[in-house]
Amino acid sequence: MSDHDHDHDHDHENTVKPMVDEITDFEVLEIALRELCIEKGLFTAEQHRVMTEYGEQIGPTPAARLVARAWLDPDFRNLVLTDALAASKEVGVDWLDPTGFGTPSDFYAFKVLENTPEVHNVIVCALCSCYPRPILGNSPEWYRTPNYRRRIVRWPRPVLAEFGLQLPEDVEVRVADSNQKHRYMVMPMRPAGTDGWTEDQLAEIITRDCLIGVTLPKPGVTTNVITASVPAIRPIVPIVM
Amino acid sequence: MSGKSAGPPEPGVESVAVETLEEIARRNQVWSAMADKYGVENPVPPWKTSLDGMCDAIDRSGADDDRTFTFKDRRDEEDVLSATRYADLPYPENQLVALAHSLVARGVIDETELRHRLDAVRARLES
Numbered sequence: 042m043s044d045h046d047h048d049h050d051h052d053h054e055n056t057v058k059p060m061v062d063e064i065t066d067f068e069v070l071e072i073a074l075r076e077l078c079i080e081k082g083l084f085t086a087e088q089h090r091v092m093t094e095y096g097e098q099i100g101p102t103p104a105a106r107l108v109a110r111a112w113l114d115p116d117f118r119n120l121v122l123t124d125a126l127a128a129s130k131e132v133g134v135d136w137l138d139p140t141g142f143g144t145p146s147d148f149y150a151f152k153v154l155e156n157t158p159e160v161h162n163v164i165v166c167a168l169c170s171c172y173p174r175p176i177l178g179n180s181p182e183w184y185r186t187p188n189y190r191r192r193i194v195r196w197p198r199p200v201l202a203e204f205g206l207q208l209p210e211d212v213e214v215r216v217a218d219s220n221q222k223h224r225y226m227v228m229p230m231r232p233a234g235t236d237g238w239t240e241d242q243l244a245e246i247i248t249r250d251c252l253i254g255v256t257l258p259k260p261g262v263t264t265n266v267i268t269a270s271v272p273a274i275r276p277i278v279p280i281v282m
Numbered sequence: 283m284s285g286k287s288a289g290p291p292e293p294g295v296e297s298v299a300v301e302t303l304e305e306i307a308r309r310n311q312v313w314s315a316m317a318d319k320y321g322v323e324n325p326v327p328p329w330k331t332s333l334d335g336m337c338d339a340i341d342r343s344g345a346d347d348d349r350t351f352t353f354k355d356r357r358d359e360e361d362v363l364s365a366t367r368y369a370d371l372p373y374p375e376n377q378l379v380a381l382a383h384s385l386v387a388r389g390v391i392d393e394t395e396l397r398h399r400l401d402a403v404r405a406r407l408e409s
Contacts, residue, residue, distance in 0.1 A: 059321040064407045065311040066400075067375050070303075071329040072407075073399040074382050075336050077391050084339035092342075093335030169357035179334065182373055187361055221353065 095140045100178035101249040103132040104226055107153075107176070108252070109243035112231040121228065125153045129176055139175035151176070154217055155228045156254075161208055163201065163254030164217045164225045165193045171219035173226045177252055184253065194218065204255040227254040234260040295359050296366040298387040302397045303379050307368055312375050330374050337381065351388060359384045 079086050107128060111118040121128040126136050129151065136151055151173060154162035166172065167190050172180040183189050193200045197214040201207070208214060217225040229251045235243060245263040250256040313327035341353040351359075363380040364371070371379060385391045 058323070061316045061320045061322055063311075063316065063320070064404060065313075065316055065327075066306040066309055067311060067313075067327065067378055068329050069400055069404045069407065070306060070382060071333055071336075071378055073396060073403045074378070074385070074391075075332065076403070077396065077399055078336065078340065078385070081390060083343050083390070084336075088342070089332075089335050089339045091335075092338040093331050096334040096338065097331050169354060169361075185373070187365070 091140060096179060099174060101176075101247075101252060102244075103129070103134045104173070104176045104249075104252050105244040105247035106240070107132045108228050108247050109240045111228060112243055113240055121153050122155055125151045125226075128153070132176075134176045136175055150223045151226070152217075152223065153226050153228050154215070154254075156230050158230070159211070160213050160215055161254065162215050162217060162225075162227045163193060163197060164219060164227060165190055166219040167191070167194050168218075168220060171221060171224060173219075173224040177226060177249065181249070181253075201255060204250070206256050226252050229254075229258050232258050232260060294362055295384055295387040296362050298383070299367075300383050300386045300393055302393055302400070303383055303386070304367070307371055307379060310370070312372055314372065326374065329378075333374060333378050333381075337377075340381075351384065351390075356381065356384060 075089065078084060079089070107121060110132070111121045111128075117128065117131070120131075129136055154164075156162055164172075165184075170180055170185040170190075172184060174180070189200070194216050197216050198208065201214070219225055229247070231243070232246070235246075246258045246260060248256070248258070248263065251258045316322070316327075317324065337356065340351075340356065360377055360380040363383055364373075364376040367383070368376045368379050382391075382396065386393050386396060
């Protein structure tokens with residue numbers, strides 16, 4: 042950085058991320074709609090700003106920590122299963138005032154569903170896209186789609202298989218249907234190969250999808266892992282019995 | 283869509299044409315295309331979190347006052363509109379346009395007013 046004789050244009054090309062240098066119709070529409078809503082009294086600019094900030098900062102980290110601590114501490118596990126709102130507070134999430142400026146109507150009841158060797162839980166909102174946002178962040182796009190919402194209720198095993206989760210026949214699959222008053226989250230079983238791990242280590246492998254119930258935690262698979270992959274040359278391999 | 287009675291379903295918001303929004307959909311400046319054009323890596327457009335905030339703020343407003351449309355109305359109409367009039371738009375563009383469509387179809391926002399505001403906002407952003 043001490044050399045000021047370099048070519049500025051060249052330097053900036055290498056250090057500044059490209060951006061969309063064009064004002065799109067959608068960008069304009071979002072602003073126009075927001076301004077009109079504010080003028081019509083649907084909400085205030087301050088309410089919008091707080092909601093936007095809230096939406097940007099929430100994520101699955103508190104939920105992962107809640108499960109990791111429950112795996113390590115039997116008393117905390119009992120609290121999670123009997124009073125999930127109180128347990129959430131211990132990882133920094135207050136469901137009764139998640140945004141810090143009042144209680145949105147849909148944050149009333151929260152229950153954590155514990156997986157066992159006999160039962161696997163998965164969550165959905167068949168009606169719309171209700172999701173435990175305060176503790177898990179915004180839902181993934183596929184969770185909102187009518188195809189997931191409709192099909193996971195009717196054919197849970199095939200839909201889980203589409204996510205790569207094939208469960209043994211003797212494991213019962215329970216689909217918890219969220220609604221405007223009730224939100225659910227899955228507490229997966231602690232996987233083998235994690236003996237002696239700390240809460241931080243365990244929290245790393247409890248990804249968002251484990252907490253929805255469409256996958257299981259595995260040592261080495263964390264939210265930050267970039268999985269090496271190669272093109273599928275022979276994606277269908279016949280099984281020889 | 284509500285299934286409240288055994289009669290034929292009432293025409294929903296998708297039966298209302300909002301030409302201003304259809305023009306936007308036809309121009310199709312969706313984020314994936316814009317990001318490709320400029321070599322941008324962000325998976326979602328920069329206005330998405332503001333749209334999320336707007337939806338949350340409207341839902342909260344609907345909960346306080348049942349004269350406005352509720353969270354369930356908004357999401358039901360988004361699903362219907364995303365499958366019909368705006369079927370060619372991806373998410374979250376379809377969510378944004380559906381929200382605008384719902385508010386126009388319900389008379390909360392007048393289409394002419396929206397068109398004028400779009401022009402004014404664009405002029406401001408390009409100034």
